[in-house]
Amino acid sequence: MGEGFRFEVVARDGDARAGRYTTPHGVIETPAFMPVASFGAVRGHAPEELRALGAQVLLANAYHLHERPSDAVVAGLGGLHGFTGWRGPWLTDSGGFQVTSLADRSEVDEEGVTFRSPRDGRARRLTPESAIGIQEALGADLILALDECRPLAWHGDPREDGARLRARAASERTLRWAERCRRARRRRDQALFGIVQGGVFPELRRASARATVSLGFDGYAHGGLGLGEAAERREELLAVAGDELPEQAPRYAMGIGRAEDLLAAVARGVDLFDCVLPTRNGRHGVLFTRNGPLRLRNARFRDDDAPPDPACDCPTCARHSRAYLHHLLREKEMLGARLASQHNLRFTLRLLEQARGAIAAGRLAALRHAFAARG
Numbered sequence: 001m002g003e004g005f006r007f008e009v010v011a012r013d014g015d016a017r018a019g020r021y022t023t024p025h026g027v028i029e030t031p032a033f034m035p036v037a038s039f040g041a042v043r044g045h046a047p048e049e050l051r052a053l054g055a056q057v058l059l060a061n062a063y064h065l066h067e068r069p070s071d072a073v074v075a076g077l078g079g080l081h082g083f084t085g086w087r088g089p090w091l092t093d094s095g096g097f098q099v100t101s102l103a104d105r106s107e108v109d110e111e112g113v114t115f116r117s118p119r120d121g122r123a124r125r126l127t128p129e130s131a132i133g134i135q136e137a138l139g140a141d142l143i144l145a146l147d148e149c150r151p152l153a154w155h156g157d158p159r160e161d162g163a164r165l166r167a168r169a170a171s172e173r174t175l176r177w178a179e180r181c182r183r184a185r186r187r188r189d190q191a192l193f194g195i196v197q198g199g200v201f202p203e204l205r206r207a208s209a210r211a212t213v214s215l216g217f218d219g220y221a222h223g224g225l226g227l228g229e230a231a232e233r234r235e236e237l238l239a240v241a242g243d244e245l246p247e248q249a250p251r252y253a254m255g256i257g258r259a260e261d262l263l264a265a266v267a268r269g270v271d272l273f274d275c276v277l278p279t280r281n282g283r284h285g286v287l288f289t290r291n292g293p294l295r296l297r298n299a300r301f302r303d304d305d306a307p308p309d310p311a312c313d314c315p316t317c318a319r320h321s322r323a324y325l326h327h328l329l330r331e332k333e334m335l336g337a338r339l340a341s342q343h344n345l346r347f348t349l350r351l352l353e354q355a356r357g358a359i360a361a362g363r364l365a366a367l368r369h370a371f372a373a374r375g
Contacts, residue, residue, distance in 0.1 A: 053345050
């Protein structure tokens with residue numbers, strides 16, 4: 001494991017585990033959710049506000065920061081910690097997810113990925129070696145190997161042999177890239193995570209996990225999930241890959257953010273999560289609650305003086321009514337999106353706090369049941 005890192009499990013409930021992940025910039029109590037700060041900021045929220053909401057670690061996107069302002073600029077200004085003012089742990093995504101999110105603008109070959117920038121149309125090249133170099137310059141605590149992340153539609157119908165062959169090819173290329181990333185690594189004060197791929201095929205996920213572990217990484221990520229697969233299949237895939245991952249290393253499920261999905265993954269032994277859903281849904285006026293989503297743009301909230309979620313302890317719910325947020329959101333006032341996002345972030349961060357407590361008490365199943373039974 002990288003210098004200054006230690007992961008220890010402090011409580012278990014079945015396969016679920018609560019832990020402490022020590023990094024050079026602070027301890028992360030797990031399971032933990034990482035708010036997404038793709039460009040170095042969680043939209044509309046300052047570092048001190050995020051800390052007050054319960055954030056412990058943030059996620060930035062290496063590809064986007066490489067484009068603007070450039071990893072060289074960030075490095076020259078003290079890395080992500082100095083540049084952004086968030087002094088706690090950072091994780092950077094290698095850019096592999098952009099193979100999916102920029103699928104119409106990218107070409108993948110054995111050496112790496114060529115992107116046509118959505119900003120200026122210029123071609124940019126990302127290889128396993130450059131992905132590591134960019135992340136080392138950005139200075140994140142946790143960094144990821146470059147992977148070939150493909151959407152379900154790219155694989156095709158899983159009942160057909162062609163889909164399995166494409167998933168296997170992407171998984172095997174991810175493994176070759178993982179080895180190149182491992183060799184390219186120079187800094188020891190960062191933890192490097194390998195990524196498990198394999199589409200929706202359990203045997204491919206198991207083989208990918210086993211082979212990735214054989215290379216030796218500081219942590220392991222489940223990639224290519226949360227992209228439209230059925231929840232039951234996702235649980236199976238997490239379980240079969242998780243059986244191959246070492247107990248002493250942290251596990252990260254990329255891109256999972258719905259309450260039920262988070263708790264299901266926690267039950268399968270996952271420690272770290274990220275997703276854009278809390279802030280994206282907030283900007284569109286959809287608030288997470290224990291009783292299901294609240295769509296505050298709907299007319300029925302025009303004169304509702306209740307707090308958005310009476311059970312929530314966030315500043316939005318303590319100070320503002322549904323009617324006020326409805327008004328702000330309908331008028332496209334930026335404060336409305338900020339307040340709604342603030343609530344969703346606190347809801348999600350608090351959920352993982354509750355999960356940590358439930359694991360320690362041996363009551364994770366009861367917490368899952370409470371969310372599965374909500375309206």
